[in-house]
Amino acid sequence: MAQRGALQPGVVVSVVGPTASGKTELAIALAQTLGTEIVNADARQVFRGMPIGTAQPTAEERAAAPHHLVDVLEPTKLYSAGTFEEDAVPLLSQLCSTRGAAVLAGGSGMYVKAALQGLDALPADTTLRGQLNDQVRTEGLAPLLARLEQLDPAHVAAMDTSNPQRVVRALEVCIVSGRPFSSFHSGTVKHRPWHVVSVGLDPDRTELRARIARRAHAMMAAGWLDETKALLPHRDANALNTVGYKELFQHLDGTLSLEEAVELVITRTRQFAKRQMTWFKKDPSTTWFAYDASTREEAMKRAVDHATQQVQRLQGQPLPLS
8 A cells, every 4th residue: 555645644443352353363464455564552462571471463473564562561560551642652643654554453442542532631649559559469459349349330340350550540540539430531532643443353252252262272382381480570560460370370379270270261351351342342433343253254354345445535634623
C-alpha cells in the first residue's frame, strides 16, 4: 500500500478480542497487507523474561511484521495504562505519518482505550497506595477486592480482578475521590491525528475453550515451568501477580500438583476471556468476526478484507472536528 505524507491522516487498525482468539495472527496479516507495523496493547507482553507465559509474538512472528512495545521492560518495573498512552500514541502517529496506517493489537482493554481515546486524569495518593499494597502483601487481595466491589461494582465486573496493581489503583481512586473509579471514564475522547478502524475476533464458546486449553498445554511443553522458576526472585512483582504465573508459583511452593495448576490456569484464563469480551463488546464501533472450529480461516480473511477496505476509504480523508 502506498505510503502517505505527513499531512494526510492515516488509519489505526485496532485488533481486539479475548485471549487465545488469534489477534497476533490477524495483526500480522493486516500489517503485511497494509505495509506497516504493530504496536502491542497487551499489558504483560511489555515485560522481559516472560515470553512463554505472556504468549509474546515469537521471533518468527516478529520477523513477519515488526512489533513495538514487546519485551522492553524488566518485570520489576511498574507500567500503567497512562504510561502506555504516552508510549503508544507517538508510535502510532509516526507509523500513520510514514506508512499511512498502523496496527494496534492486544487484549488489555484499558490499554486500547488509552491509545485510541485517552484516559481521564485520576486523583492519586501515593501514601494510601503504599498502605494498600502493604495490605495486599499481609492479607492478600481478597479484602481489597471486596471493598472495591462495595464502592464500584460496575468496574469490578469488567476488570481483571486477579491483578493487584489494578485493584489497588481503582480502590485508591475511589477512596481519595469519594467517587467510583468507573465514574472517571467520562467518554471524552482526546484528539488523535488518525482515523480508527476496529475489528474484533469472536470465537464461539466451545472453540475458545478448546483454544485456551490447547495453548496452555503447548506453553507448558515449550518450557513455561522453567521460565517460571527463573522468575521466582521476582514473584512479588506486579507483572507476575497474574493468571498463569500465580498458579505455577503455587505448584512450585508445593500447594498444587502440576496437573492441578495447569487446570486452574485454564479455568482462570477462560474467566479472564469472558471479562475481556464484556469490556470490548461495549464499543459499538468494533466490527466483529465470529467463527467456530471450521470457519476460523474464513473469518480471518473477512476481517483482513474488511479492515483493508476501510483503511483505503479513510486514508487521507479529513479528520472529524473534535
